[in-house]
Amino acid sequence: MTVTRESLPAVEGGQPVRSQFLVFGAPLIGEEEIQEVVDTLRSGWIGFGPKSLRFEEEFAQYVRAKHGISVGSCTAGLHLALIASGVGPGDEVITTPLTFAATANVVEHVGARPVFVDVDRETQNIDPARIEAAITPRTRAIMPVHMAGRPCDMDAISDIADRHGLTVIEDAAHAVEAAWRGKKIGSISQFTVFSFYATKNLTTAEGGMITTNDDAAAERLRILRLHGISKDAWKRYSASGFTPYEAVEPGYKYNLTDLQSSLGLHQLRRIEANLTIRRRHWKAYDVGFADLPAVETPAPPRPEERHAGHLYTILLRPERLTIDRSQFIEALRAENIGSGIHFTPVHLHAYYRKRYGYRPGDFPNAEEIGSRTVSLPLSAKLTDQDVQDVIAAVRKVVTHYAR
Ligand SMILES: Cc1ncc(COP(=O)(O)O)c(C=O)c1O
Numbered sequence: 319m320t321v322t323r324e325s326l327p328a329v330e331g332g333q334p335v336r337s338q339f340l341v342f343g344a345p346l347i348g349e350e351e352i353q354e355v356v357d358t359l360r361s362g363w364i365g366f367g368p369k370s371l372r373f374e375e376e377f378a379q380y381v382r383a384k385h386g387i388s389v390g391s392c393t394a395g396l397h398l399a400l401i402a403s404g405v406g407p408g409d410e411v412i413t414t415p416l417t418f419a420a421t422a423n424v425v426e427h428v429g430a431r432p433v434f435v436d437v438d439r440e441t442q443n444i445d446p447a448r449i450e451a452a453i454t455p456r457t458r459a460i461m462p463v464h465m466a467g468r469p470c471d472m473d474a475i476s477d478i479a480d481r482h483g484l485t486v487i488e489d490a491a492h493a494v495e496a497a498w499r500g501k502k503i504g505s506i507s508q509f510t511v512f513s514f515y516a517t518k519n520l521t522t523a524e525g526g527m528i529t530t531n532d533d534a535a536a537e538r539l540r541i542l543r544l545h546g547i548s549k550d551a552w553k554r555y556s557a558s559g560f561t562p563y564e565a566v567e568p569g570y571k572y573n574l575t576d577l578q579s580s581l582g583l584h585q586l587r588r589i590e591a592n593l594t595i596r597r598r599h600w601k602a603y604d605v606g607f608a609d610l611p612a613v614e615t616p617a618p619p620r621p622e623e624r625h626a627g628h629l630y631t632i633l634l635r636p637e638r639l640t641i642d643r644s645q646f647i648e649a650l651r652a653e654n655i656g657s658g659i660h661f662t663p664v665h666l667h668a669y670y671r672k673r674y675g676y677r678p679g680d681f682p683n684a685e686e687i688g689s690r691t692v693s694l695p696l697s698a699k700l701t702d703q704d705v706q707d708v709i710a711a712v713r714k715v716v717t718h719y720a721r
Pocket of ligand 1: 391392393463
């Protein structure tokens with residue numbers, strides 16, 4: 319094959335596939351969001367208030383849950399859900415190693431121990447068949463993560479939890495639109511927590527939502543997320559007049575704001591339209607990579623699942639390439655394509671290795687995925703041309719470095 323300036327990777331001095339850098343996870347922000355933010359800024363009420371309450375209600379309706387409790391982040395929401403579940407020092411919480419550090423960090427925050435269970439190689443989700451072996455008399459909760467937007471087998475997980483009297487707290491950071499056997503994620507377990515971080519399917523820049531069908535738990539979460547003071551304390555500066563309040567427990571400063579909810583309200587209205595756009599991009603990637611021996615594309619959805627299409631993750635086949643994953647990512651960057659890694663398994667992070675003595679080899683499926691995975695841009699903001707650029711860049715790099 320003759321190498322031209324077009325076919326030579328930019329990292330070797332060739333011409334990049336595109337001239338402008340394509341940011342990984344850039345959100346699609348509409349004029350409606352901008353106008354709503356401006357309206358909030360002009361209203362004189364930018365903190366937690368009426369728009370956040372409306373956002374909670376509409377979000378809960380969308381996921382078919384009884385309650386939505388908005389919070390400053392998914393991390394904050396997971397922390398509160400653990401507290402509301404009564405998880406504390408000496409307890410164990412079963413979760414997946416193939417997740418963001420936050421999922422395990424919050425378990426540490428309440429003084430409990432995260433117990434990892436390896437993932438299924440195909441779904442990349444916690445393998446329900448391995449959960450029971452990890453249950454001890456100290457186990458209090460299971461925290462499944464819907465990896466990349468693919469829902470976990472919630473029948474199997476709920477069944478195990480019921481039989482052992484465990485609470486299920488779903489980390490649905492990737493999974494706003496997901497459903498399992500027709501049941502929306504957010505409506506199934508005692509607690510489900512969503513993320514509205516900048517790169518997520520629905521963004522408020524930073525933010526999150528806990529959903530639950532439990533009235534008493536919802537009431538407590540509303541108090542816990544705002545200093546532990548009584549439920550309507552946010553109204554203390556409103557037109558309804560100052561009402562005395564008191565702390566009923568030492569709560570947290572974990573609330574969302576109306577400024578953020580201004581984004582959320584309109585992001586939610588476009589959630590399904592954005593998913594349709596991402597599904598089109600997903601299909602283009604599947605077709606664009608189908609003949610590349612060095613690239614394994616995501617497993618197709620199972621009939622029981624509605625995939626939220628959050629991350630399009632390819633697995634590189636190192637035996638088919640002369641470069642490693644870091645070099646691949648660097649080569650993509652030189653072509654002006656941003657990418658991500660989801661995830662380096664949590665048990666291999668410095669803190670968890672040191673604290674619990676975890677070592678490579680402990681969770682082989684999570685480690686294999688973690689060492690080979692690359693997430694490509696998949697935002698509704700991408701144009702079809704952007705997607706073609708990503709495909710062209712991946713093809714160029716893996717073809718040049720094919721073994
Ligand atoms: C699986 C998972 N859980 C939790 C989080 C934490 O979300 P947040 O940034 O909203 O706290 C993330 C964030 O990226 C995530 O990917």
